[in-house]
Amino acid sequence: MKKALALVIAVLMVLSIVACASPASSNTASNSDSGTPANNAPAAATSSDSENITLHFTWWGGDARNAATYEAINAYMAKHPNITIIGEPVSWDSYYEKMLTQLSGGTAADIIQADYKWASDIVLQGMPFLNMKDGPIDYSAWAEMPAEYAGNKDYVMGLATGINVKALWYNKEFFEKFNLTPSDDWSWKTILEAGEAVNKADPNSHLLWANSDNLNAFMQSYILQLTGKHMIDTENYKITCSVEELTEYFNYVKALFDTGTLPPIEDLVVYEGLAYASQVPEWLNGQWGMCMTYASNTLQVLNDSTFEIGTMLYPVMEGATDTGISMMPTQLLCVNKASPYQKEALDFVEWFLKDEEAITISGLQRGIPANTEAAKLLEQNGVTNAIINESIAVAAKHAGSAEGPFDTNAELNAAALDYIYQVAYGVLTPEKAASQTIDAMNAILATLK
Amino acid sequence: MKHKRKSYNYQRSHVAYVYLIPWMIGLVVFQLYPFLYSLVLSFTDKSMLTGGRFIGLQNYVAIFKDPNFKKSLVATLAYVAITVPLKLGFALFIAVLCNQKLKGIGFYRTIVYLPSVLGGSAGVAILWRALFSGRGLVNSFLTKIGLKSVPWLGSPNMASFTIALLAVWQFGSSMVLFLAALKQIPRSYYEAAKMDGAGAVTCFFKITLPGISPIIQFNLIMQTINAFQEFAAPYLITGGGPLKSTYLYSMLLYDNAFSFMKMGYASALSWIFFLIIAVVTLIIFGTSKFWVFNENE
Structure with missing residues (x-):
């Protein structure tokens, strides 16, 4: 009797394991590719x-x-x-x-x-x-x-x-405190000059906050505005810019840290994975006054911030033929x-x-x-929402070409970010970082063909 | 009579197998099959949703040219080298304290085991990030007592150590094993040594350590393997940074498999990792005859 009971229990255990291993969703049984229709034709009404x-x-x-x-x-x-x-x-x-x-x-x-x-x-x-x-x-x-x-x-x-559009957002109180005048004419150089002035006036204050996505996006935009070409040639799977051109961007990154426009890299990396400025305590307490963001984050940041926020055009280099700003x-x-x-x-x-x-x-x-x-x-x-409307209207006025299909590729961005950080930490010179970034990105692009 | 006994033994062994079936199904379906399948994948260009073409040893060749492979291996070895000795040393220290005859020692033992109950969760990893961030509790305390704040997570030299501290904090299971081993050492050894004039330090190195050396070996192997496989803490606390100083091998594997969708490449990475861990474990076993004391030998 005991053995029979043991057998029953064992069989139940087996069944329970098999049941646990079966798909949880009722619809997954028929989720195989073989049963799917052609791309453009949705399945005939199955019900x-x-x-x-x-x-x-x-x-x-x-x-x-x-x-x-x-x-x-x-x-x-x-x-x-x-x-x-x-x-x-x-x-x-x-x-x-x-x-x-x-x-x-x-x-x-x-x-x-x-x-x-x-x-x-x-x-x-x-x-x-x-x-x-x-x-x-x-x-x-x-x-x-x-x-x-x-x-x-x-x-x-x-x-x-x-x-959605990329835009610069700023804390209005911060701008007033440091006598900064917002406008849609801010270039990369303007950001640097303003950032240096802010940090000189108060060493604990920094103009800009940027996460890892931003630093990569800056690089794509900077190169596009500098050369008039997307950084990645999607037909030939090659980096289009020269070492000298990319060195200019890395010099800019170095200057952002050297002038105190960005907070010290040791402080910045702690928040590198955060999506919104309003998740950063230094933004909320008014120590860091500007960020690059997407209009879609507006409601979240407005809800969290206790001060008024203004918006400006994403930075554009003087004389740029392509702003790289577009609606997405x-x-x-x-x-x-x-x-x-x-x-x-x-x-x-x-x-x-x-x-x-x-x-x-x-x-x-x-x-x-x-x-x-x-x-x-x-x-x-x-x-x-006035901020979203304004961001979109201003971006539409200065529209350029769309992002390239590989501008947001995770592996390429991870490789580039590695070198951006090495410049920020002073491990590599901008020249060496530029040369190694191009080699690393070309190697990855070769695998994507 | 003999036939009856044989039949009884036969039935008994069958019942045992029935009991084993659930575990065996689990082993085959959830461990053996993925294990062998990953070996097959490692010779293909399988991506997350496409591919699967046989490419021979290309993945393995590419791995040895990948700069991130070397970086993550160095970060992992550094992490293991910091974590394992610190954790075992701390666990042994606490075990020795918990082995004292004190009033309420049971309560103390429970308290020191608590971090291990909480330790591995994602919530604690996030708490760790909050504690050690630039404006976290630890730095607030340091500045309150007049010291400078430390870039615990922002400095490439400090981040690996900060992550390792979380692992050290989870010393409970090693400590319990050490405590059990300490209790197995007969009191008479210490009494005899004292009569011969041995002090506490001599007793510790000549009696205690040899006496618990089999458990030290066990803990060393288990904790080394665990440290090699660490993922949650660097993933949640530093994301592998700064400058890849906490980019442990498991993160390299995860990124290639799930962020870059290179399943074939990630499978090859996991097999190389498996071999590295196996070799390190064999080295520990191989050297054990020089330092593990076995009473039966």
Whole structure:
């Protein structure tokens, strides 16, 4: 009797392990690539109105965005009783890595919020999202944005939720305290001169805060404005600038630290992974007065900061032929190509980005909508933000070319950042760093061919 | 009668196998299969979502040309060299203290084990970053007592040490093993040594250390392997910086696999790492005959 009982328990244990190992999501069983339709054709309706369908929707964002997204999901489910949407808000930290792992393992959500910065990698990775090019959702009302931001001219990996631009933000009290005059004519040189003046007046104050993404973005913009060419030649997979030209940027980085425009590197690196200035105590207490950021971060930073914030044009070099400033998506809403419920997922995305109720609920949580009709509706309802509007208007006036597809490649940026930091710490001279950066980036580009 | 016994033994062994099945399934599915699959992947150009072409030894050749491989290996060896002796030394020190006959010693033992209960979590790693950041509690304390603040996480020379401190703080499991070993040493050895005029220091080096040397060996092997595999602390506290001083091998592996999506390359990295750890472990085993005292020999 005891043995029989033991056997039963053992079998139950085996079953429980097998059950644990089986996919958690109800839709993952059919997530294999073999069953997916061609890029442009979403799966035929796999359900009738009476069939219960569960969709998973994943995104990143703060509490306010989470609350608005859940409210929209609930509103949609109330209208479509047979559809259940499980919201999966995920922290921005390692979101990309988690998303790729889930796509690889066949456990990714049906609807996925993605960053435009991943577009070039997503194209190289076999385009796991449904192609939105030429339908299946009509996005003719969307604001004009370069195709590279969502894939390429033949592949649109997702629809833009909002419009984004790079801009400089400053603490108005800080500027008043140090007698700085904001304007849209600030060049890289102006930043350096102002930064030096600030630090001379108060050694504990620094004009600029920059995270690791910013330092890389500065490099891309600086080289583009200096040479008139993108730093990476995406046709020949080569770095376009010379050692002398890149040395000029590294000299600039060195000067940012030497003049105290940026805080000492030992203080700066502690916050290198943070996304918003308002996560930095020195920004909040008014010691560091300016940052480069994206308009999409506006609400978060405004909510957190206790002082007034102003916006200025992203720095442009005197005599630059290309500013490198352009409108880009805040995020992209994508549909997983492996989803068994592509039609239902597309229906939700269309409703989320076009329906009056959804637009009203979402407000500015994903920036000023890229759907111009949605943007008009919000404006009519008085849902606007002066800083976002001003950033976009100023950027539009000084528009240049779009970022290159490899400007945001993670491996290239990690390599460049390594040398930027070596200059900042004084380990390498700007000349040596420039030469080694070009070699390292060329070596990586050769593997991306 | 004999037949009955044989049948009984046969059934008994079968029942044992049934009990073992869940573990064996786990071993095959979650360990052996990924282990061997990663070996296959290491000879391919497998990316996260595409590829899988056989490329021979190209990944292994590329690794030895990768400057980050050398940097991360140096950072990892430095981390192991700081962490393991500090952790074992501290664990032994606390174990010796906890081996004293004191009132309420059980309470003290529980208290000193607490960091190990909390230690490995992401929350504690983030707390560590807050404690040791430029304006953190540690620097606030230093400036309050008139000392200069220290760039614990911002200086390439200090960051590895700061991260290592978190590992040292989790000394509890080693300490418990040391304590158990200390209790196994017969009191009569110490009494005899004292009668011969040996002092406390002589007793420690001539009786205590040889007496617990098998446990020192065990702890050394386990903690060395753990230190080689450390990931959470540098990932969460410093992100591998500054200047890659805390860019441990596990972070190099993670970046290549999940940030750069080079699964084949990352698999090759993991096999090289496996061999490095195996060699270090074998060296410890190999040298043990010179310093591990075995009563039965």
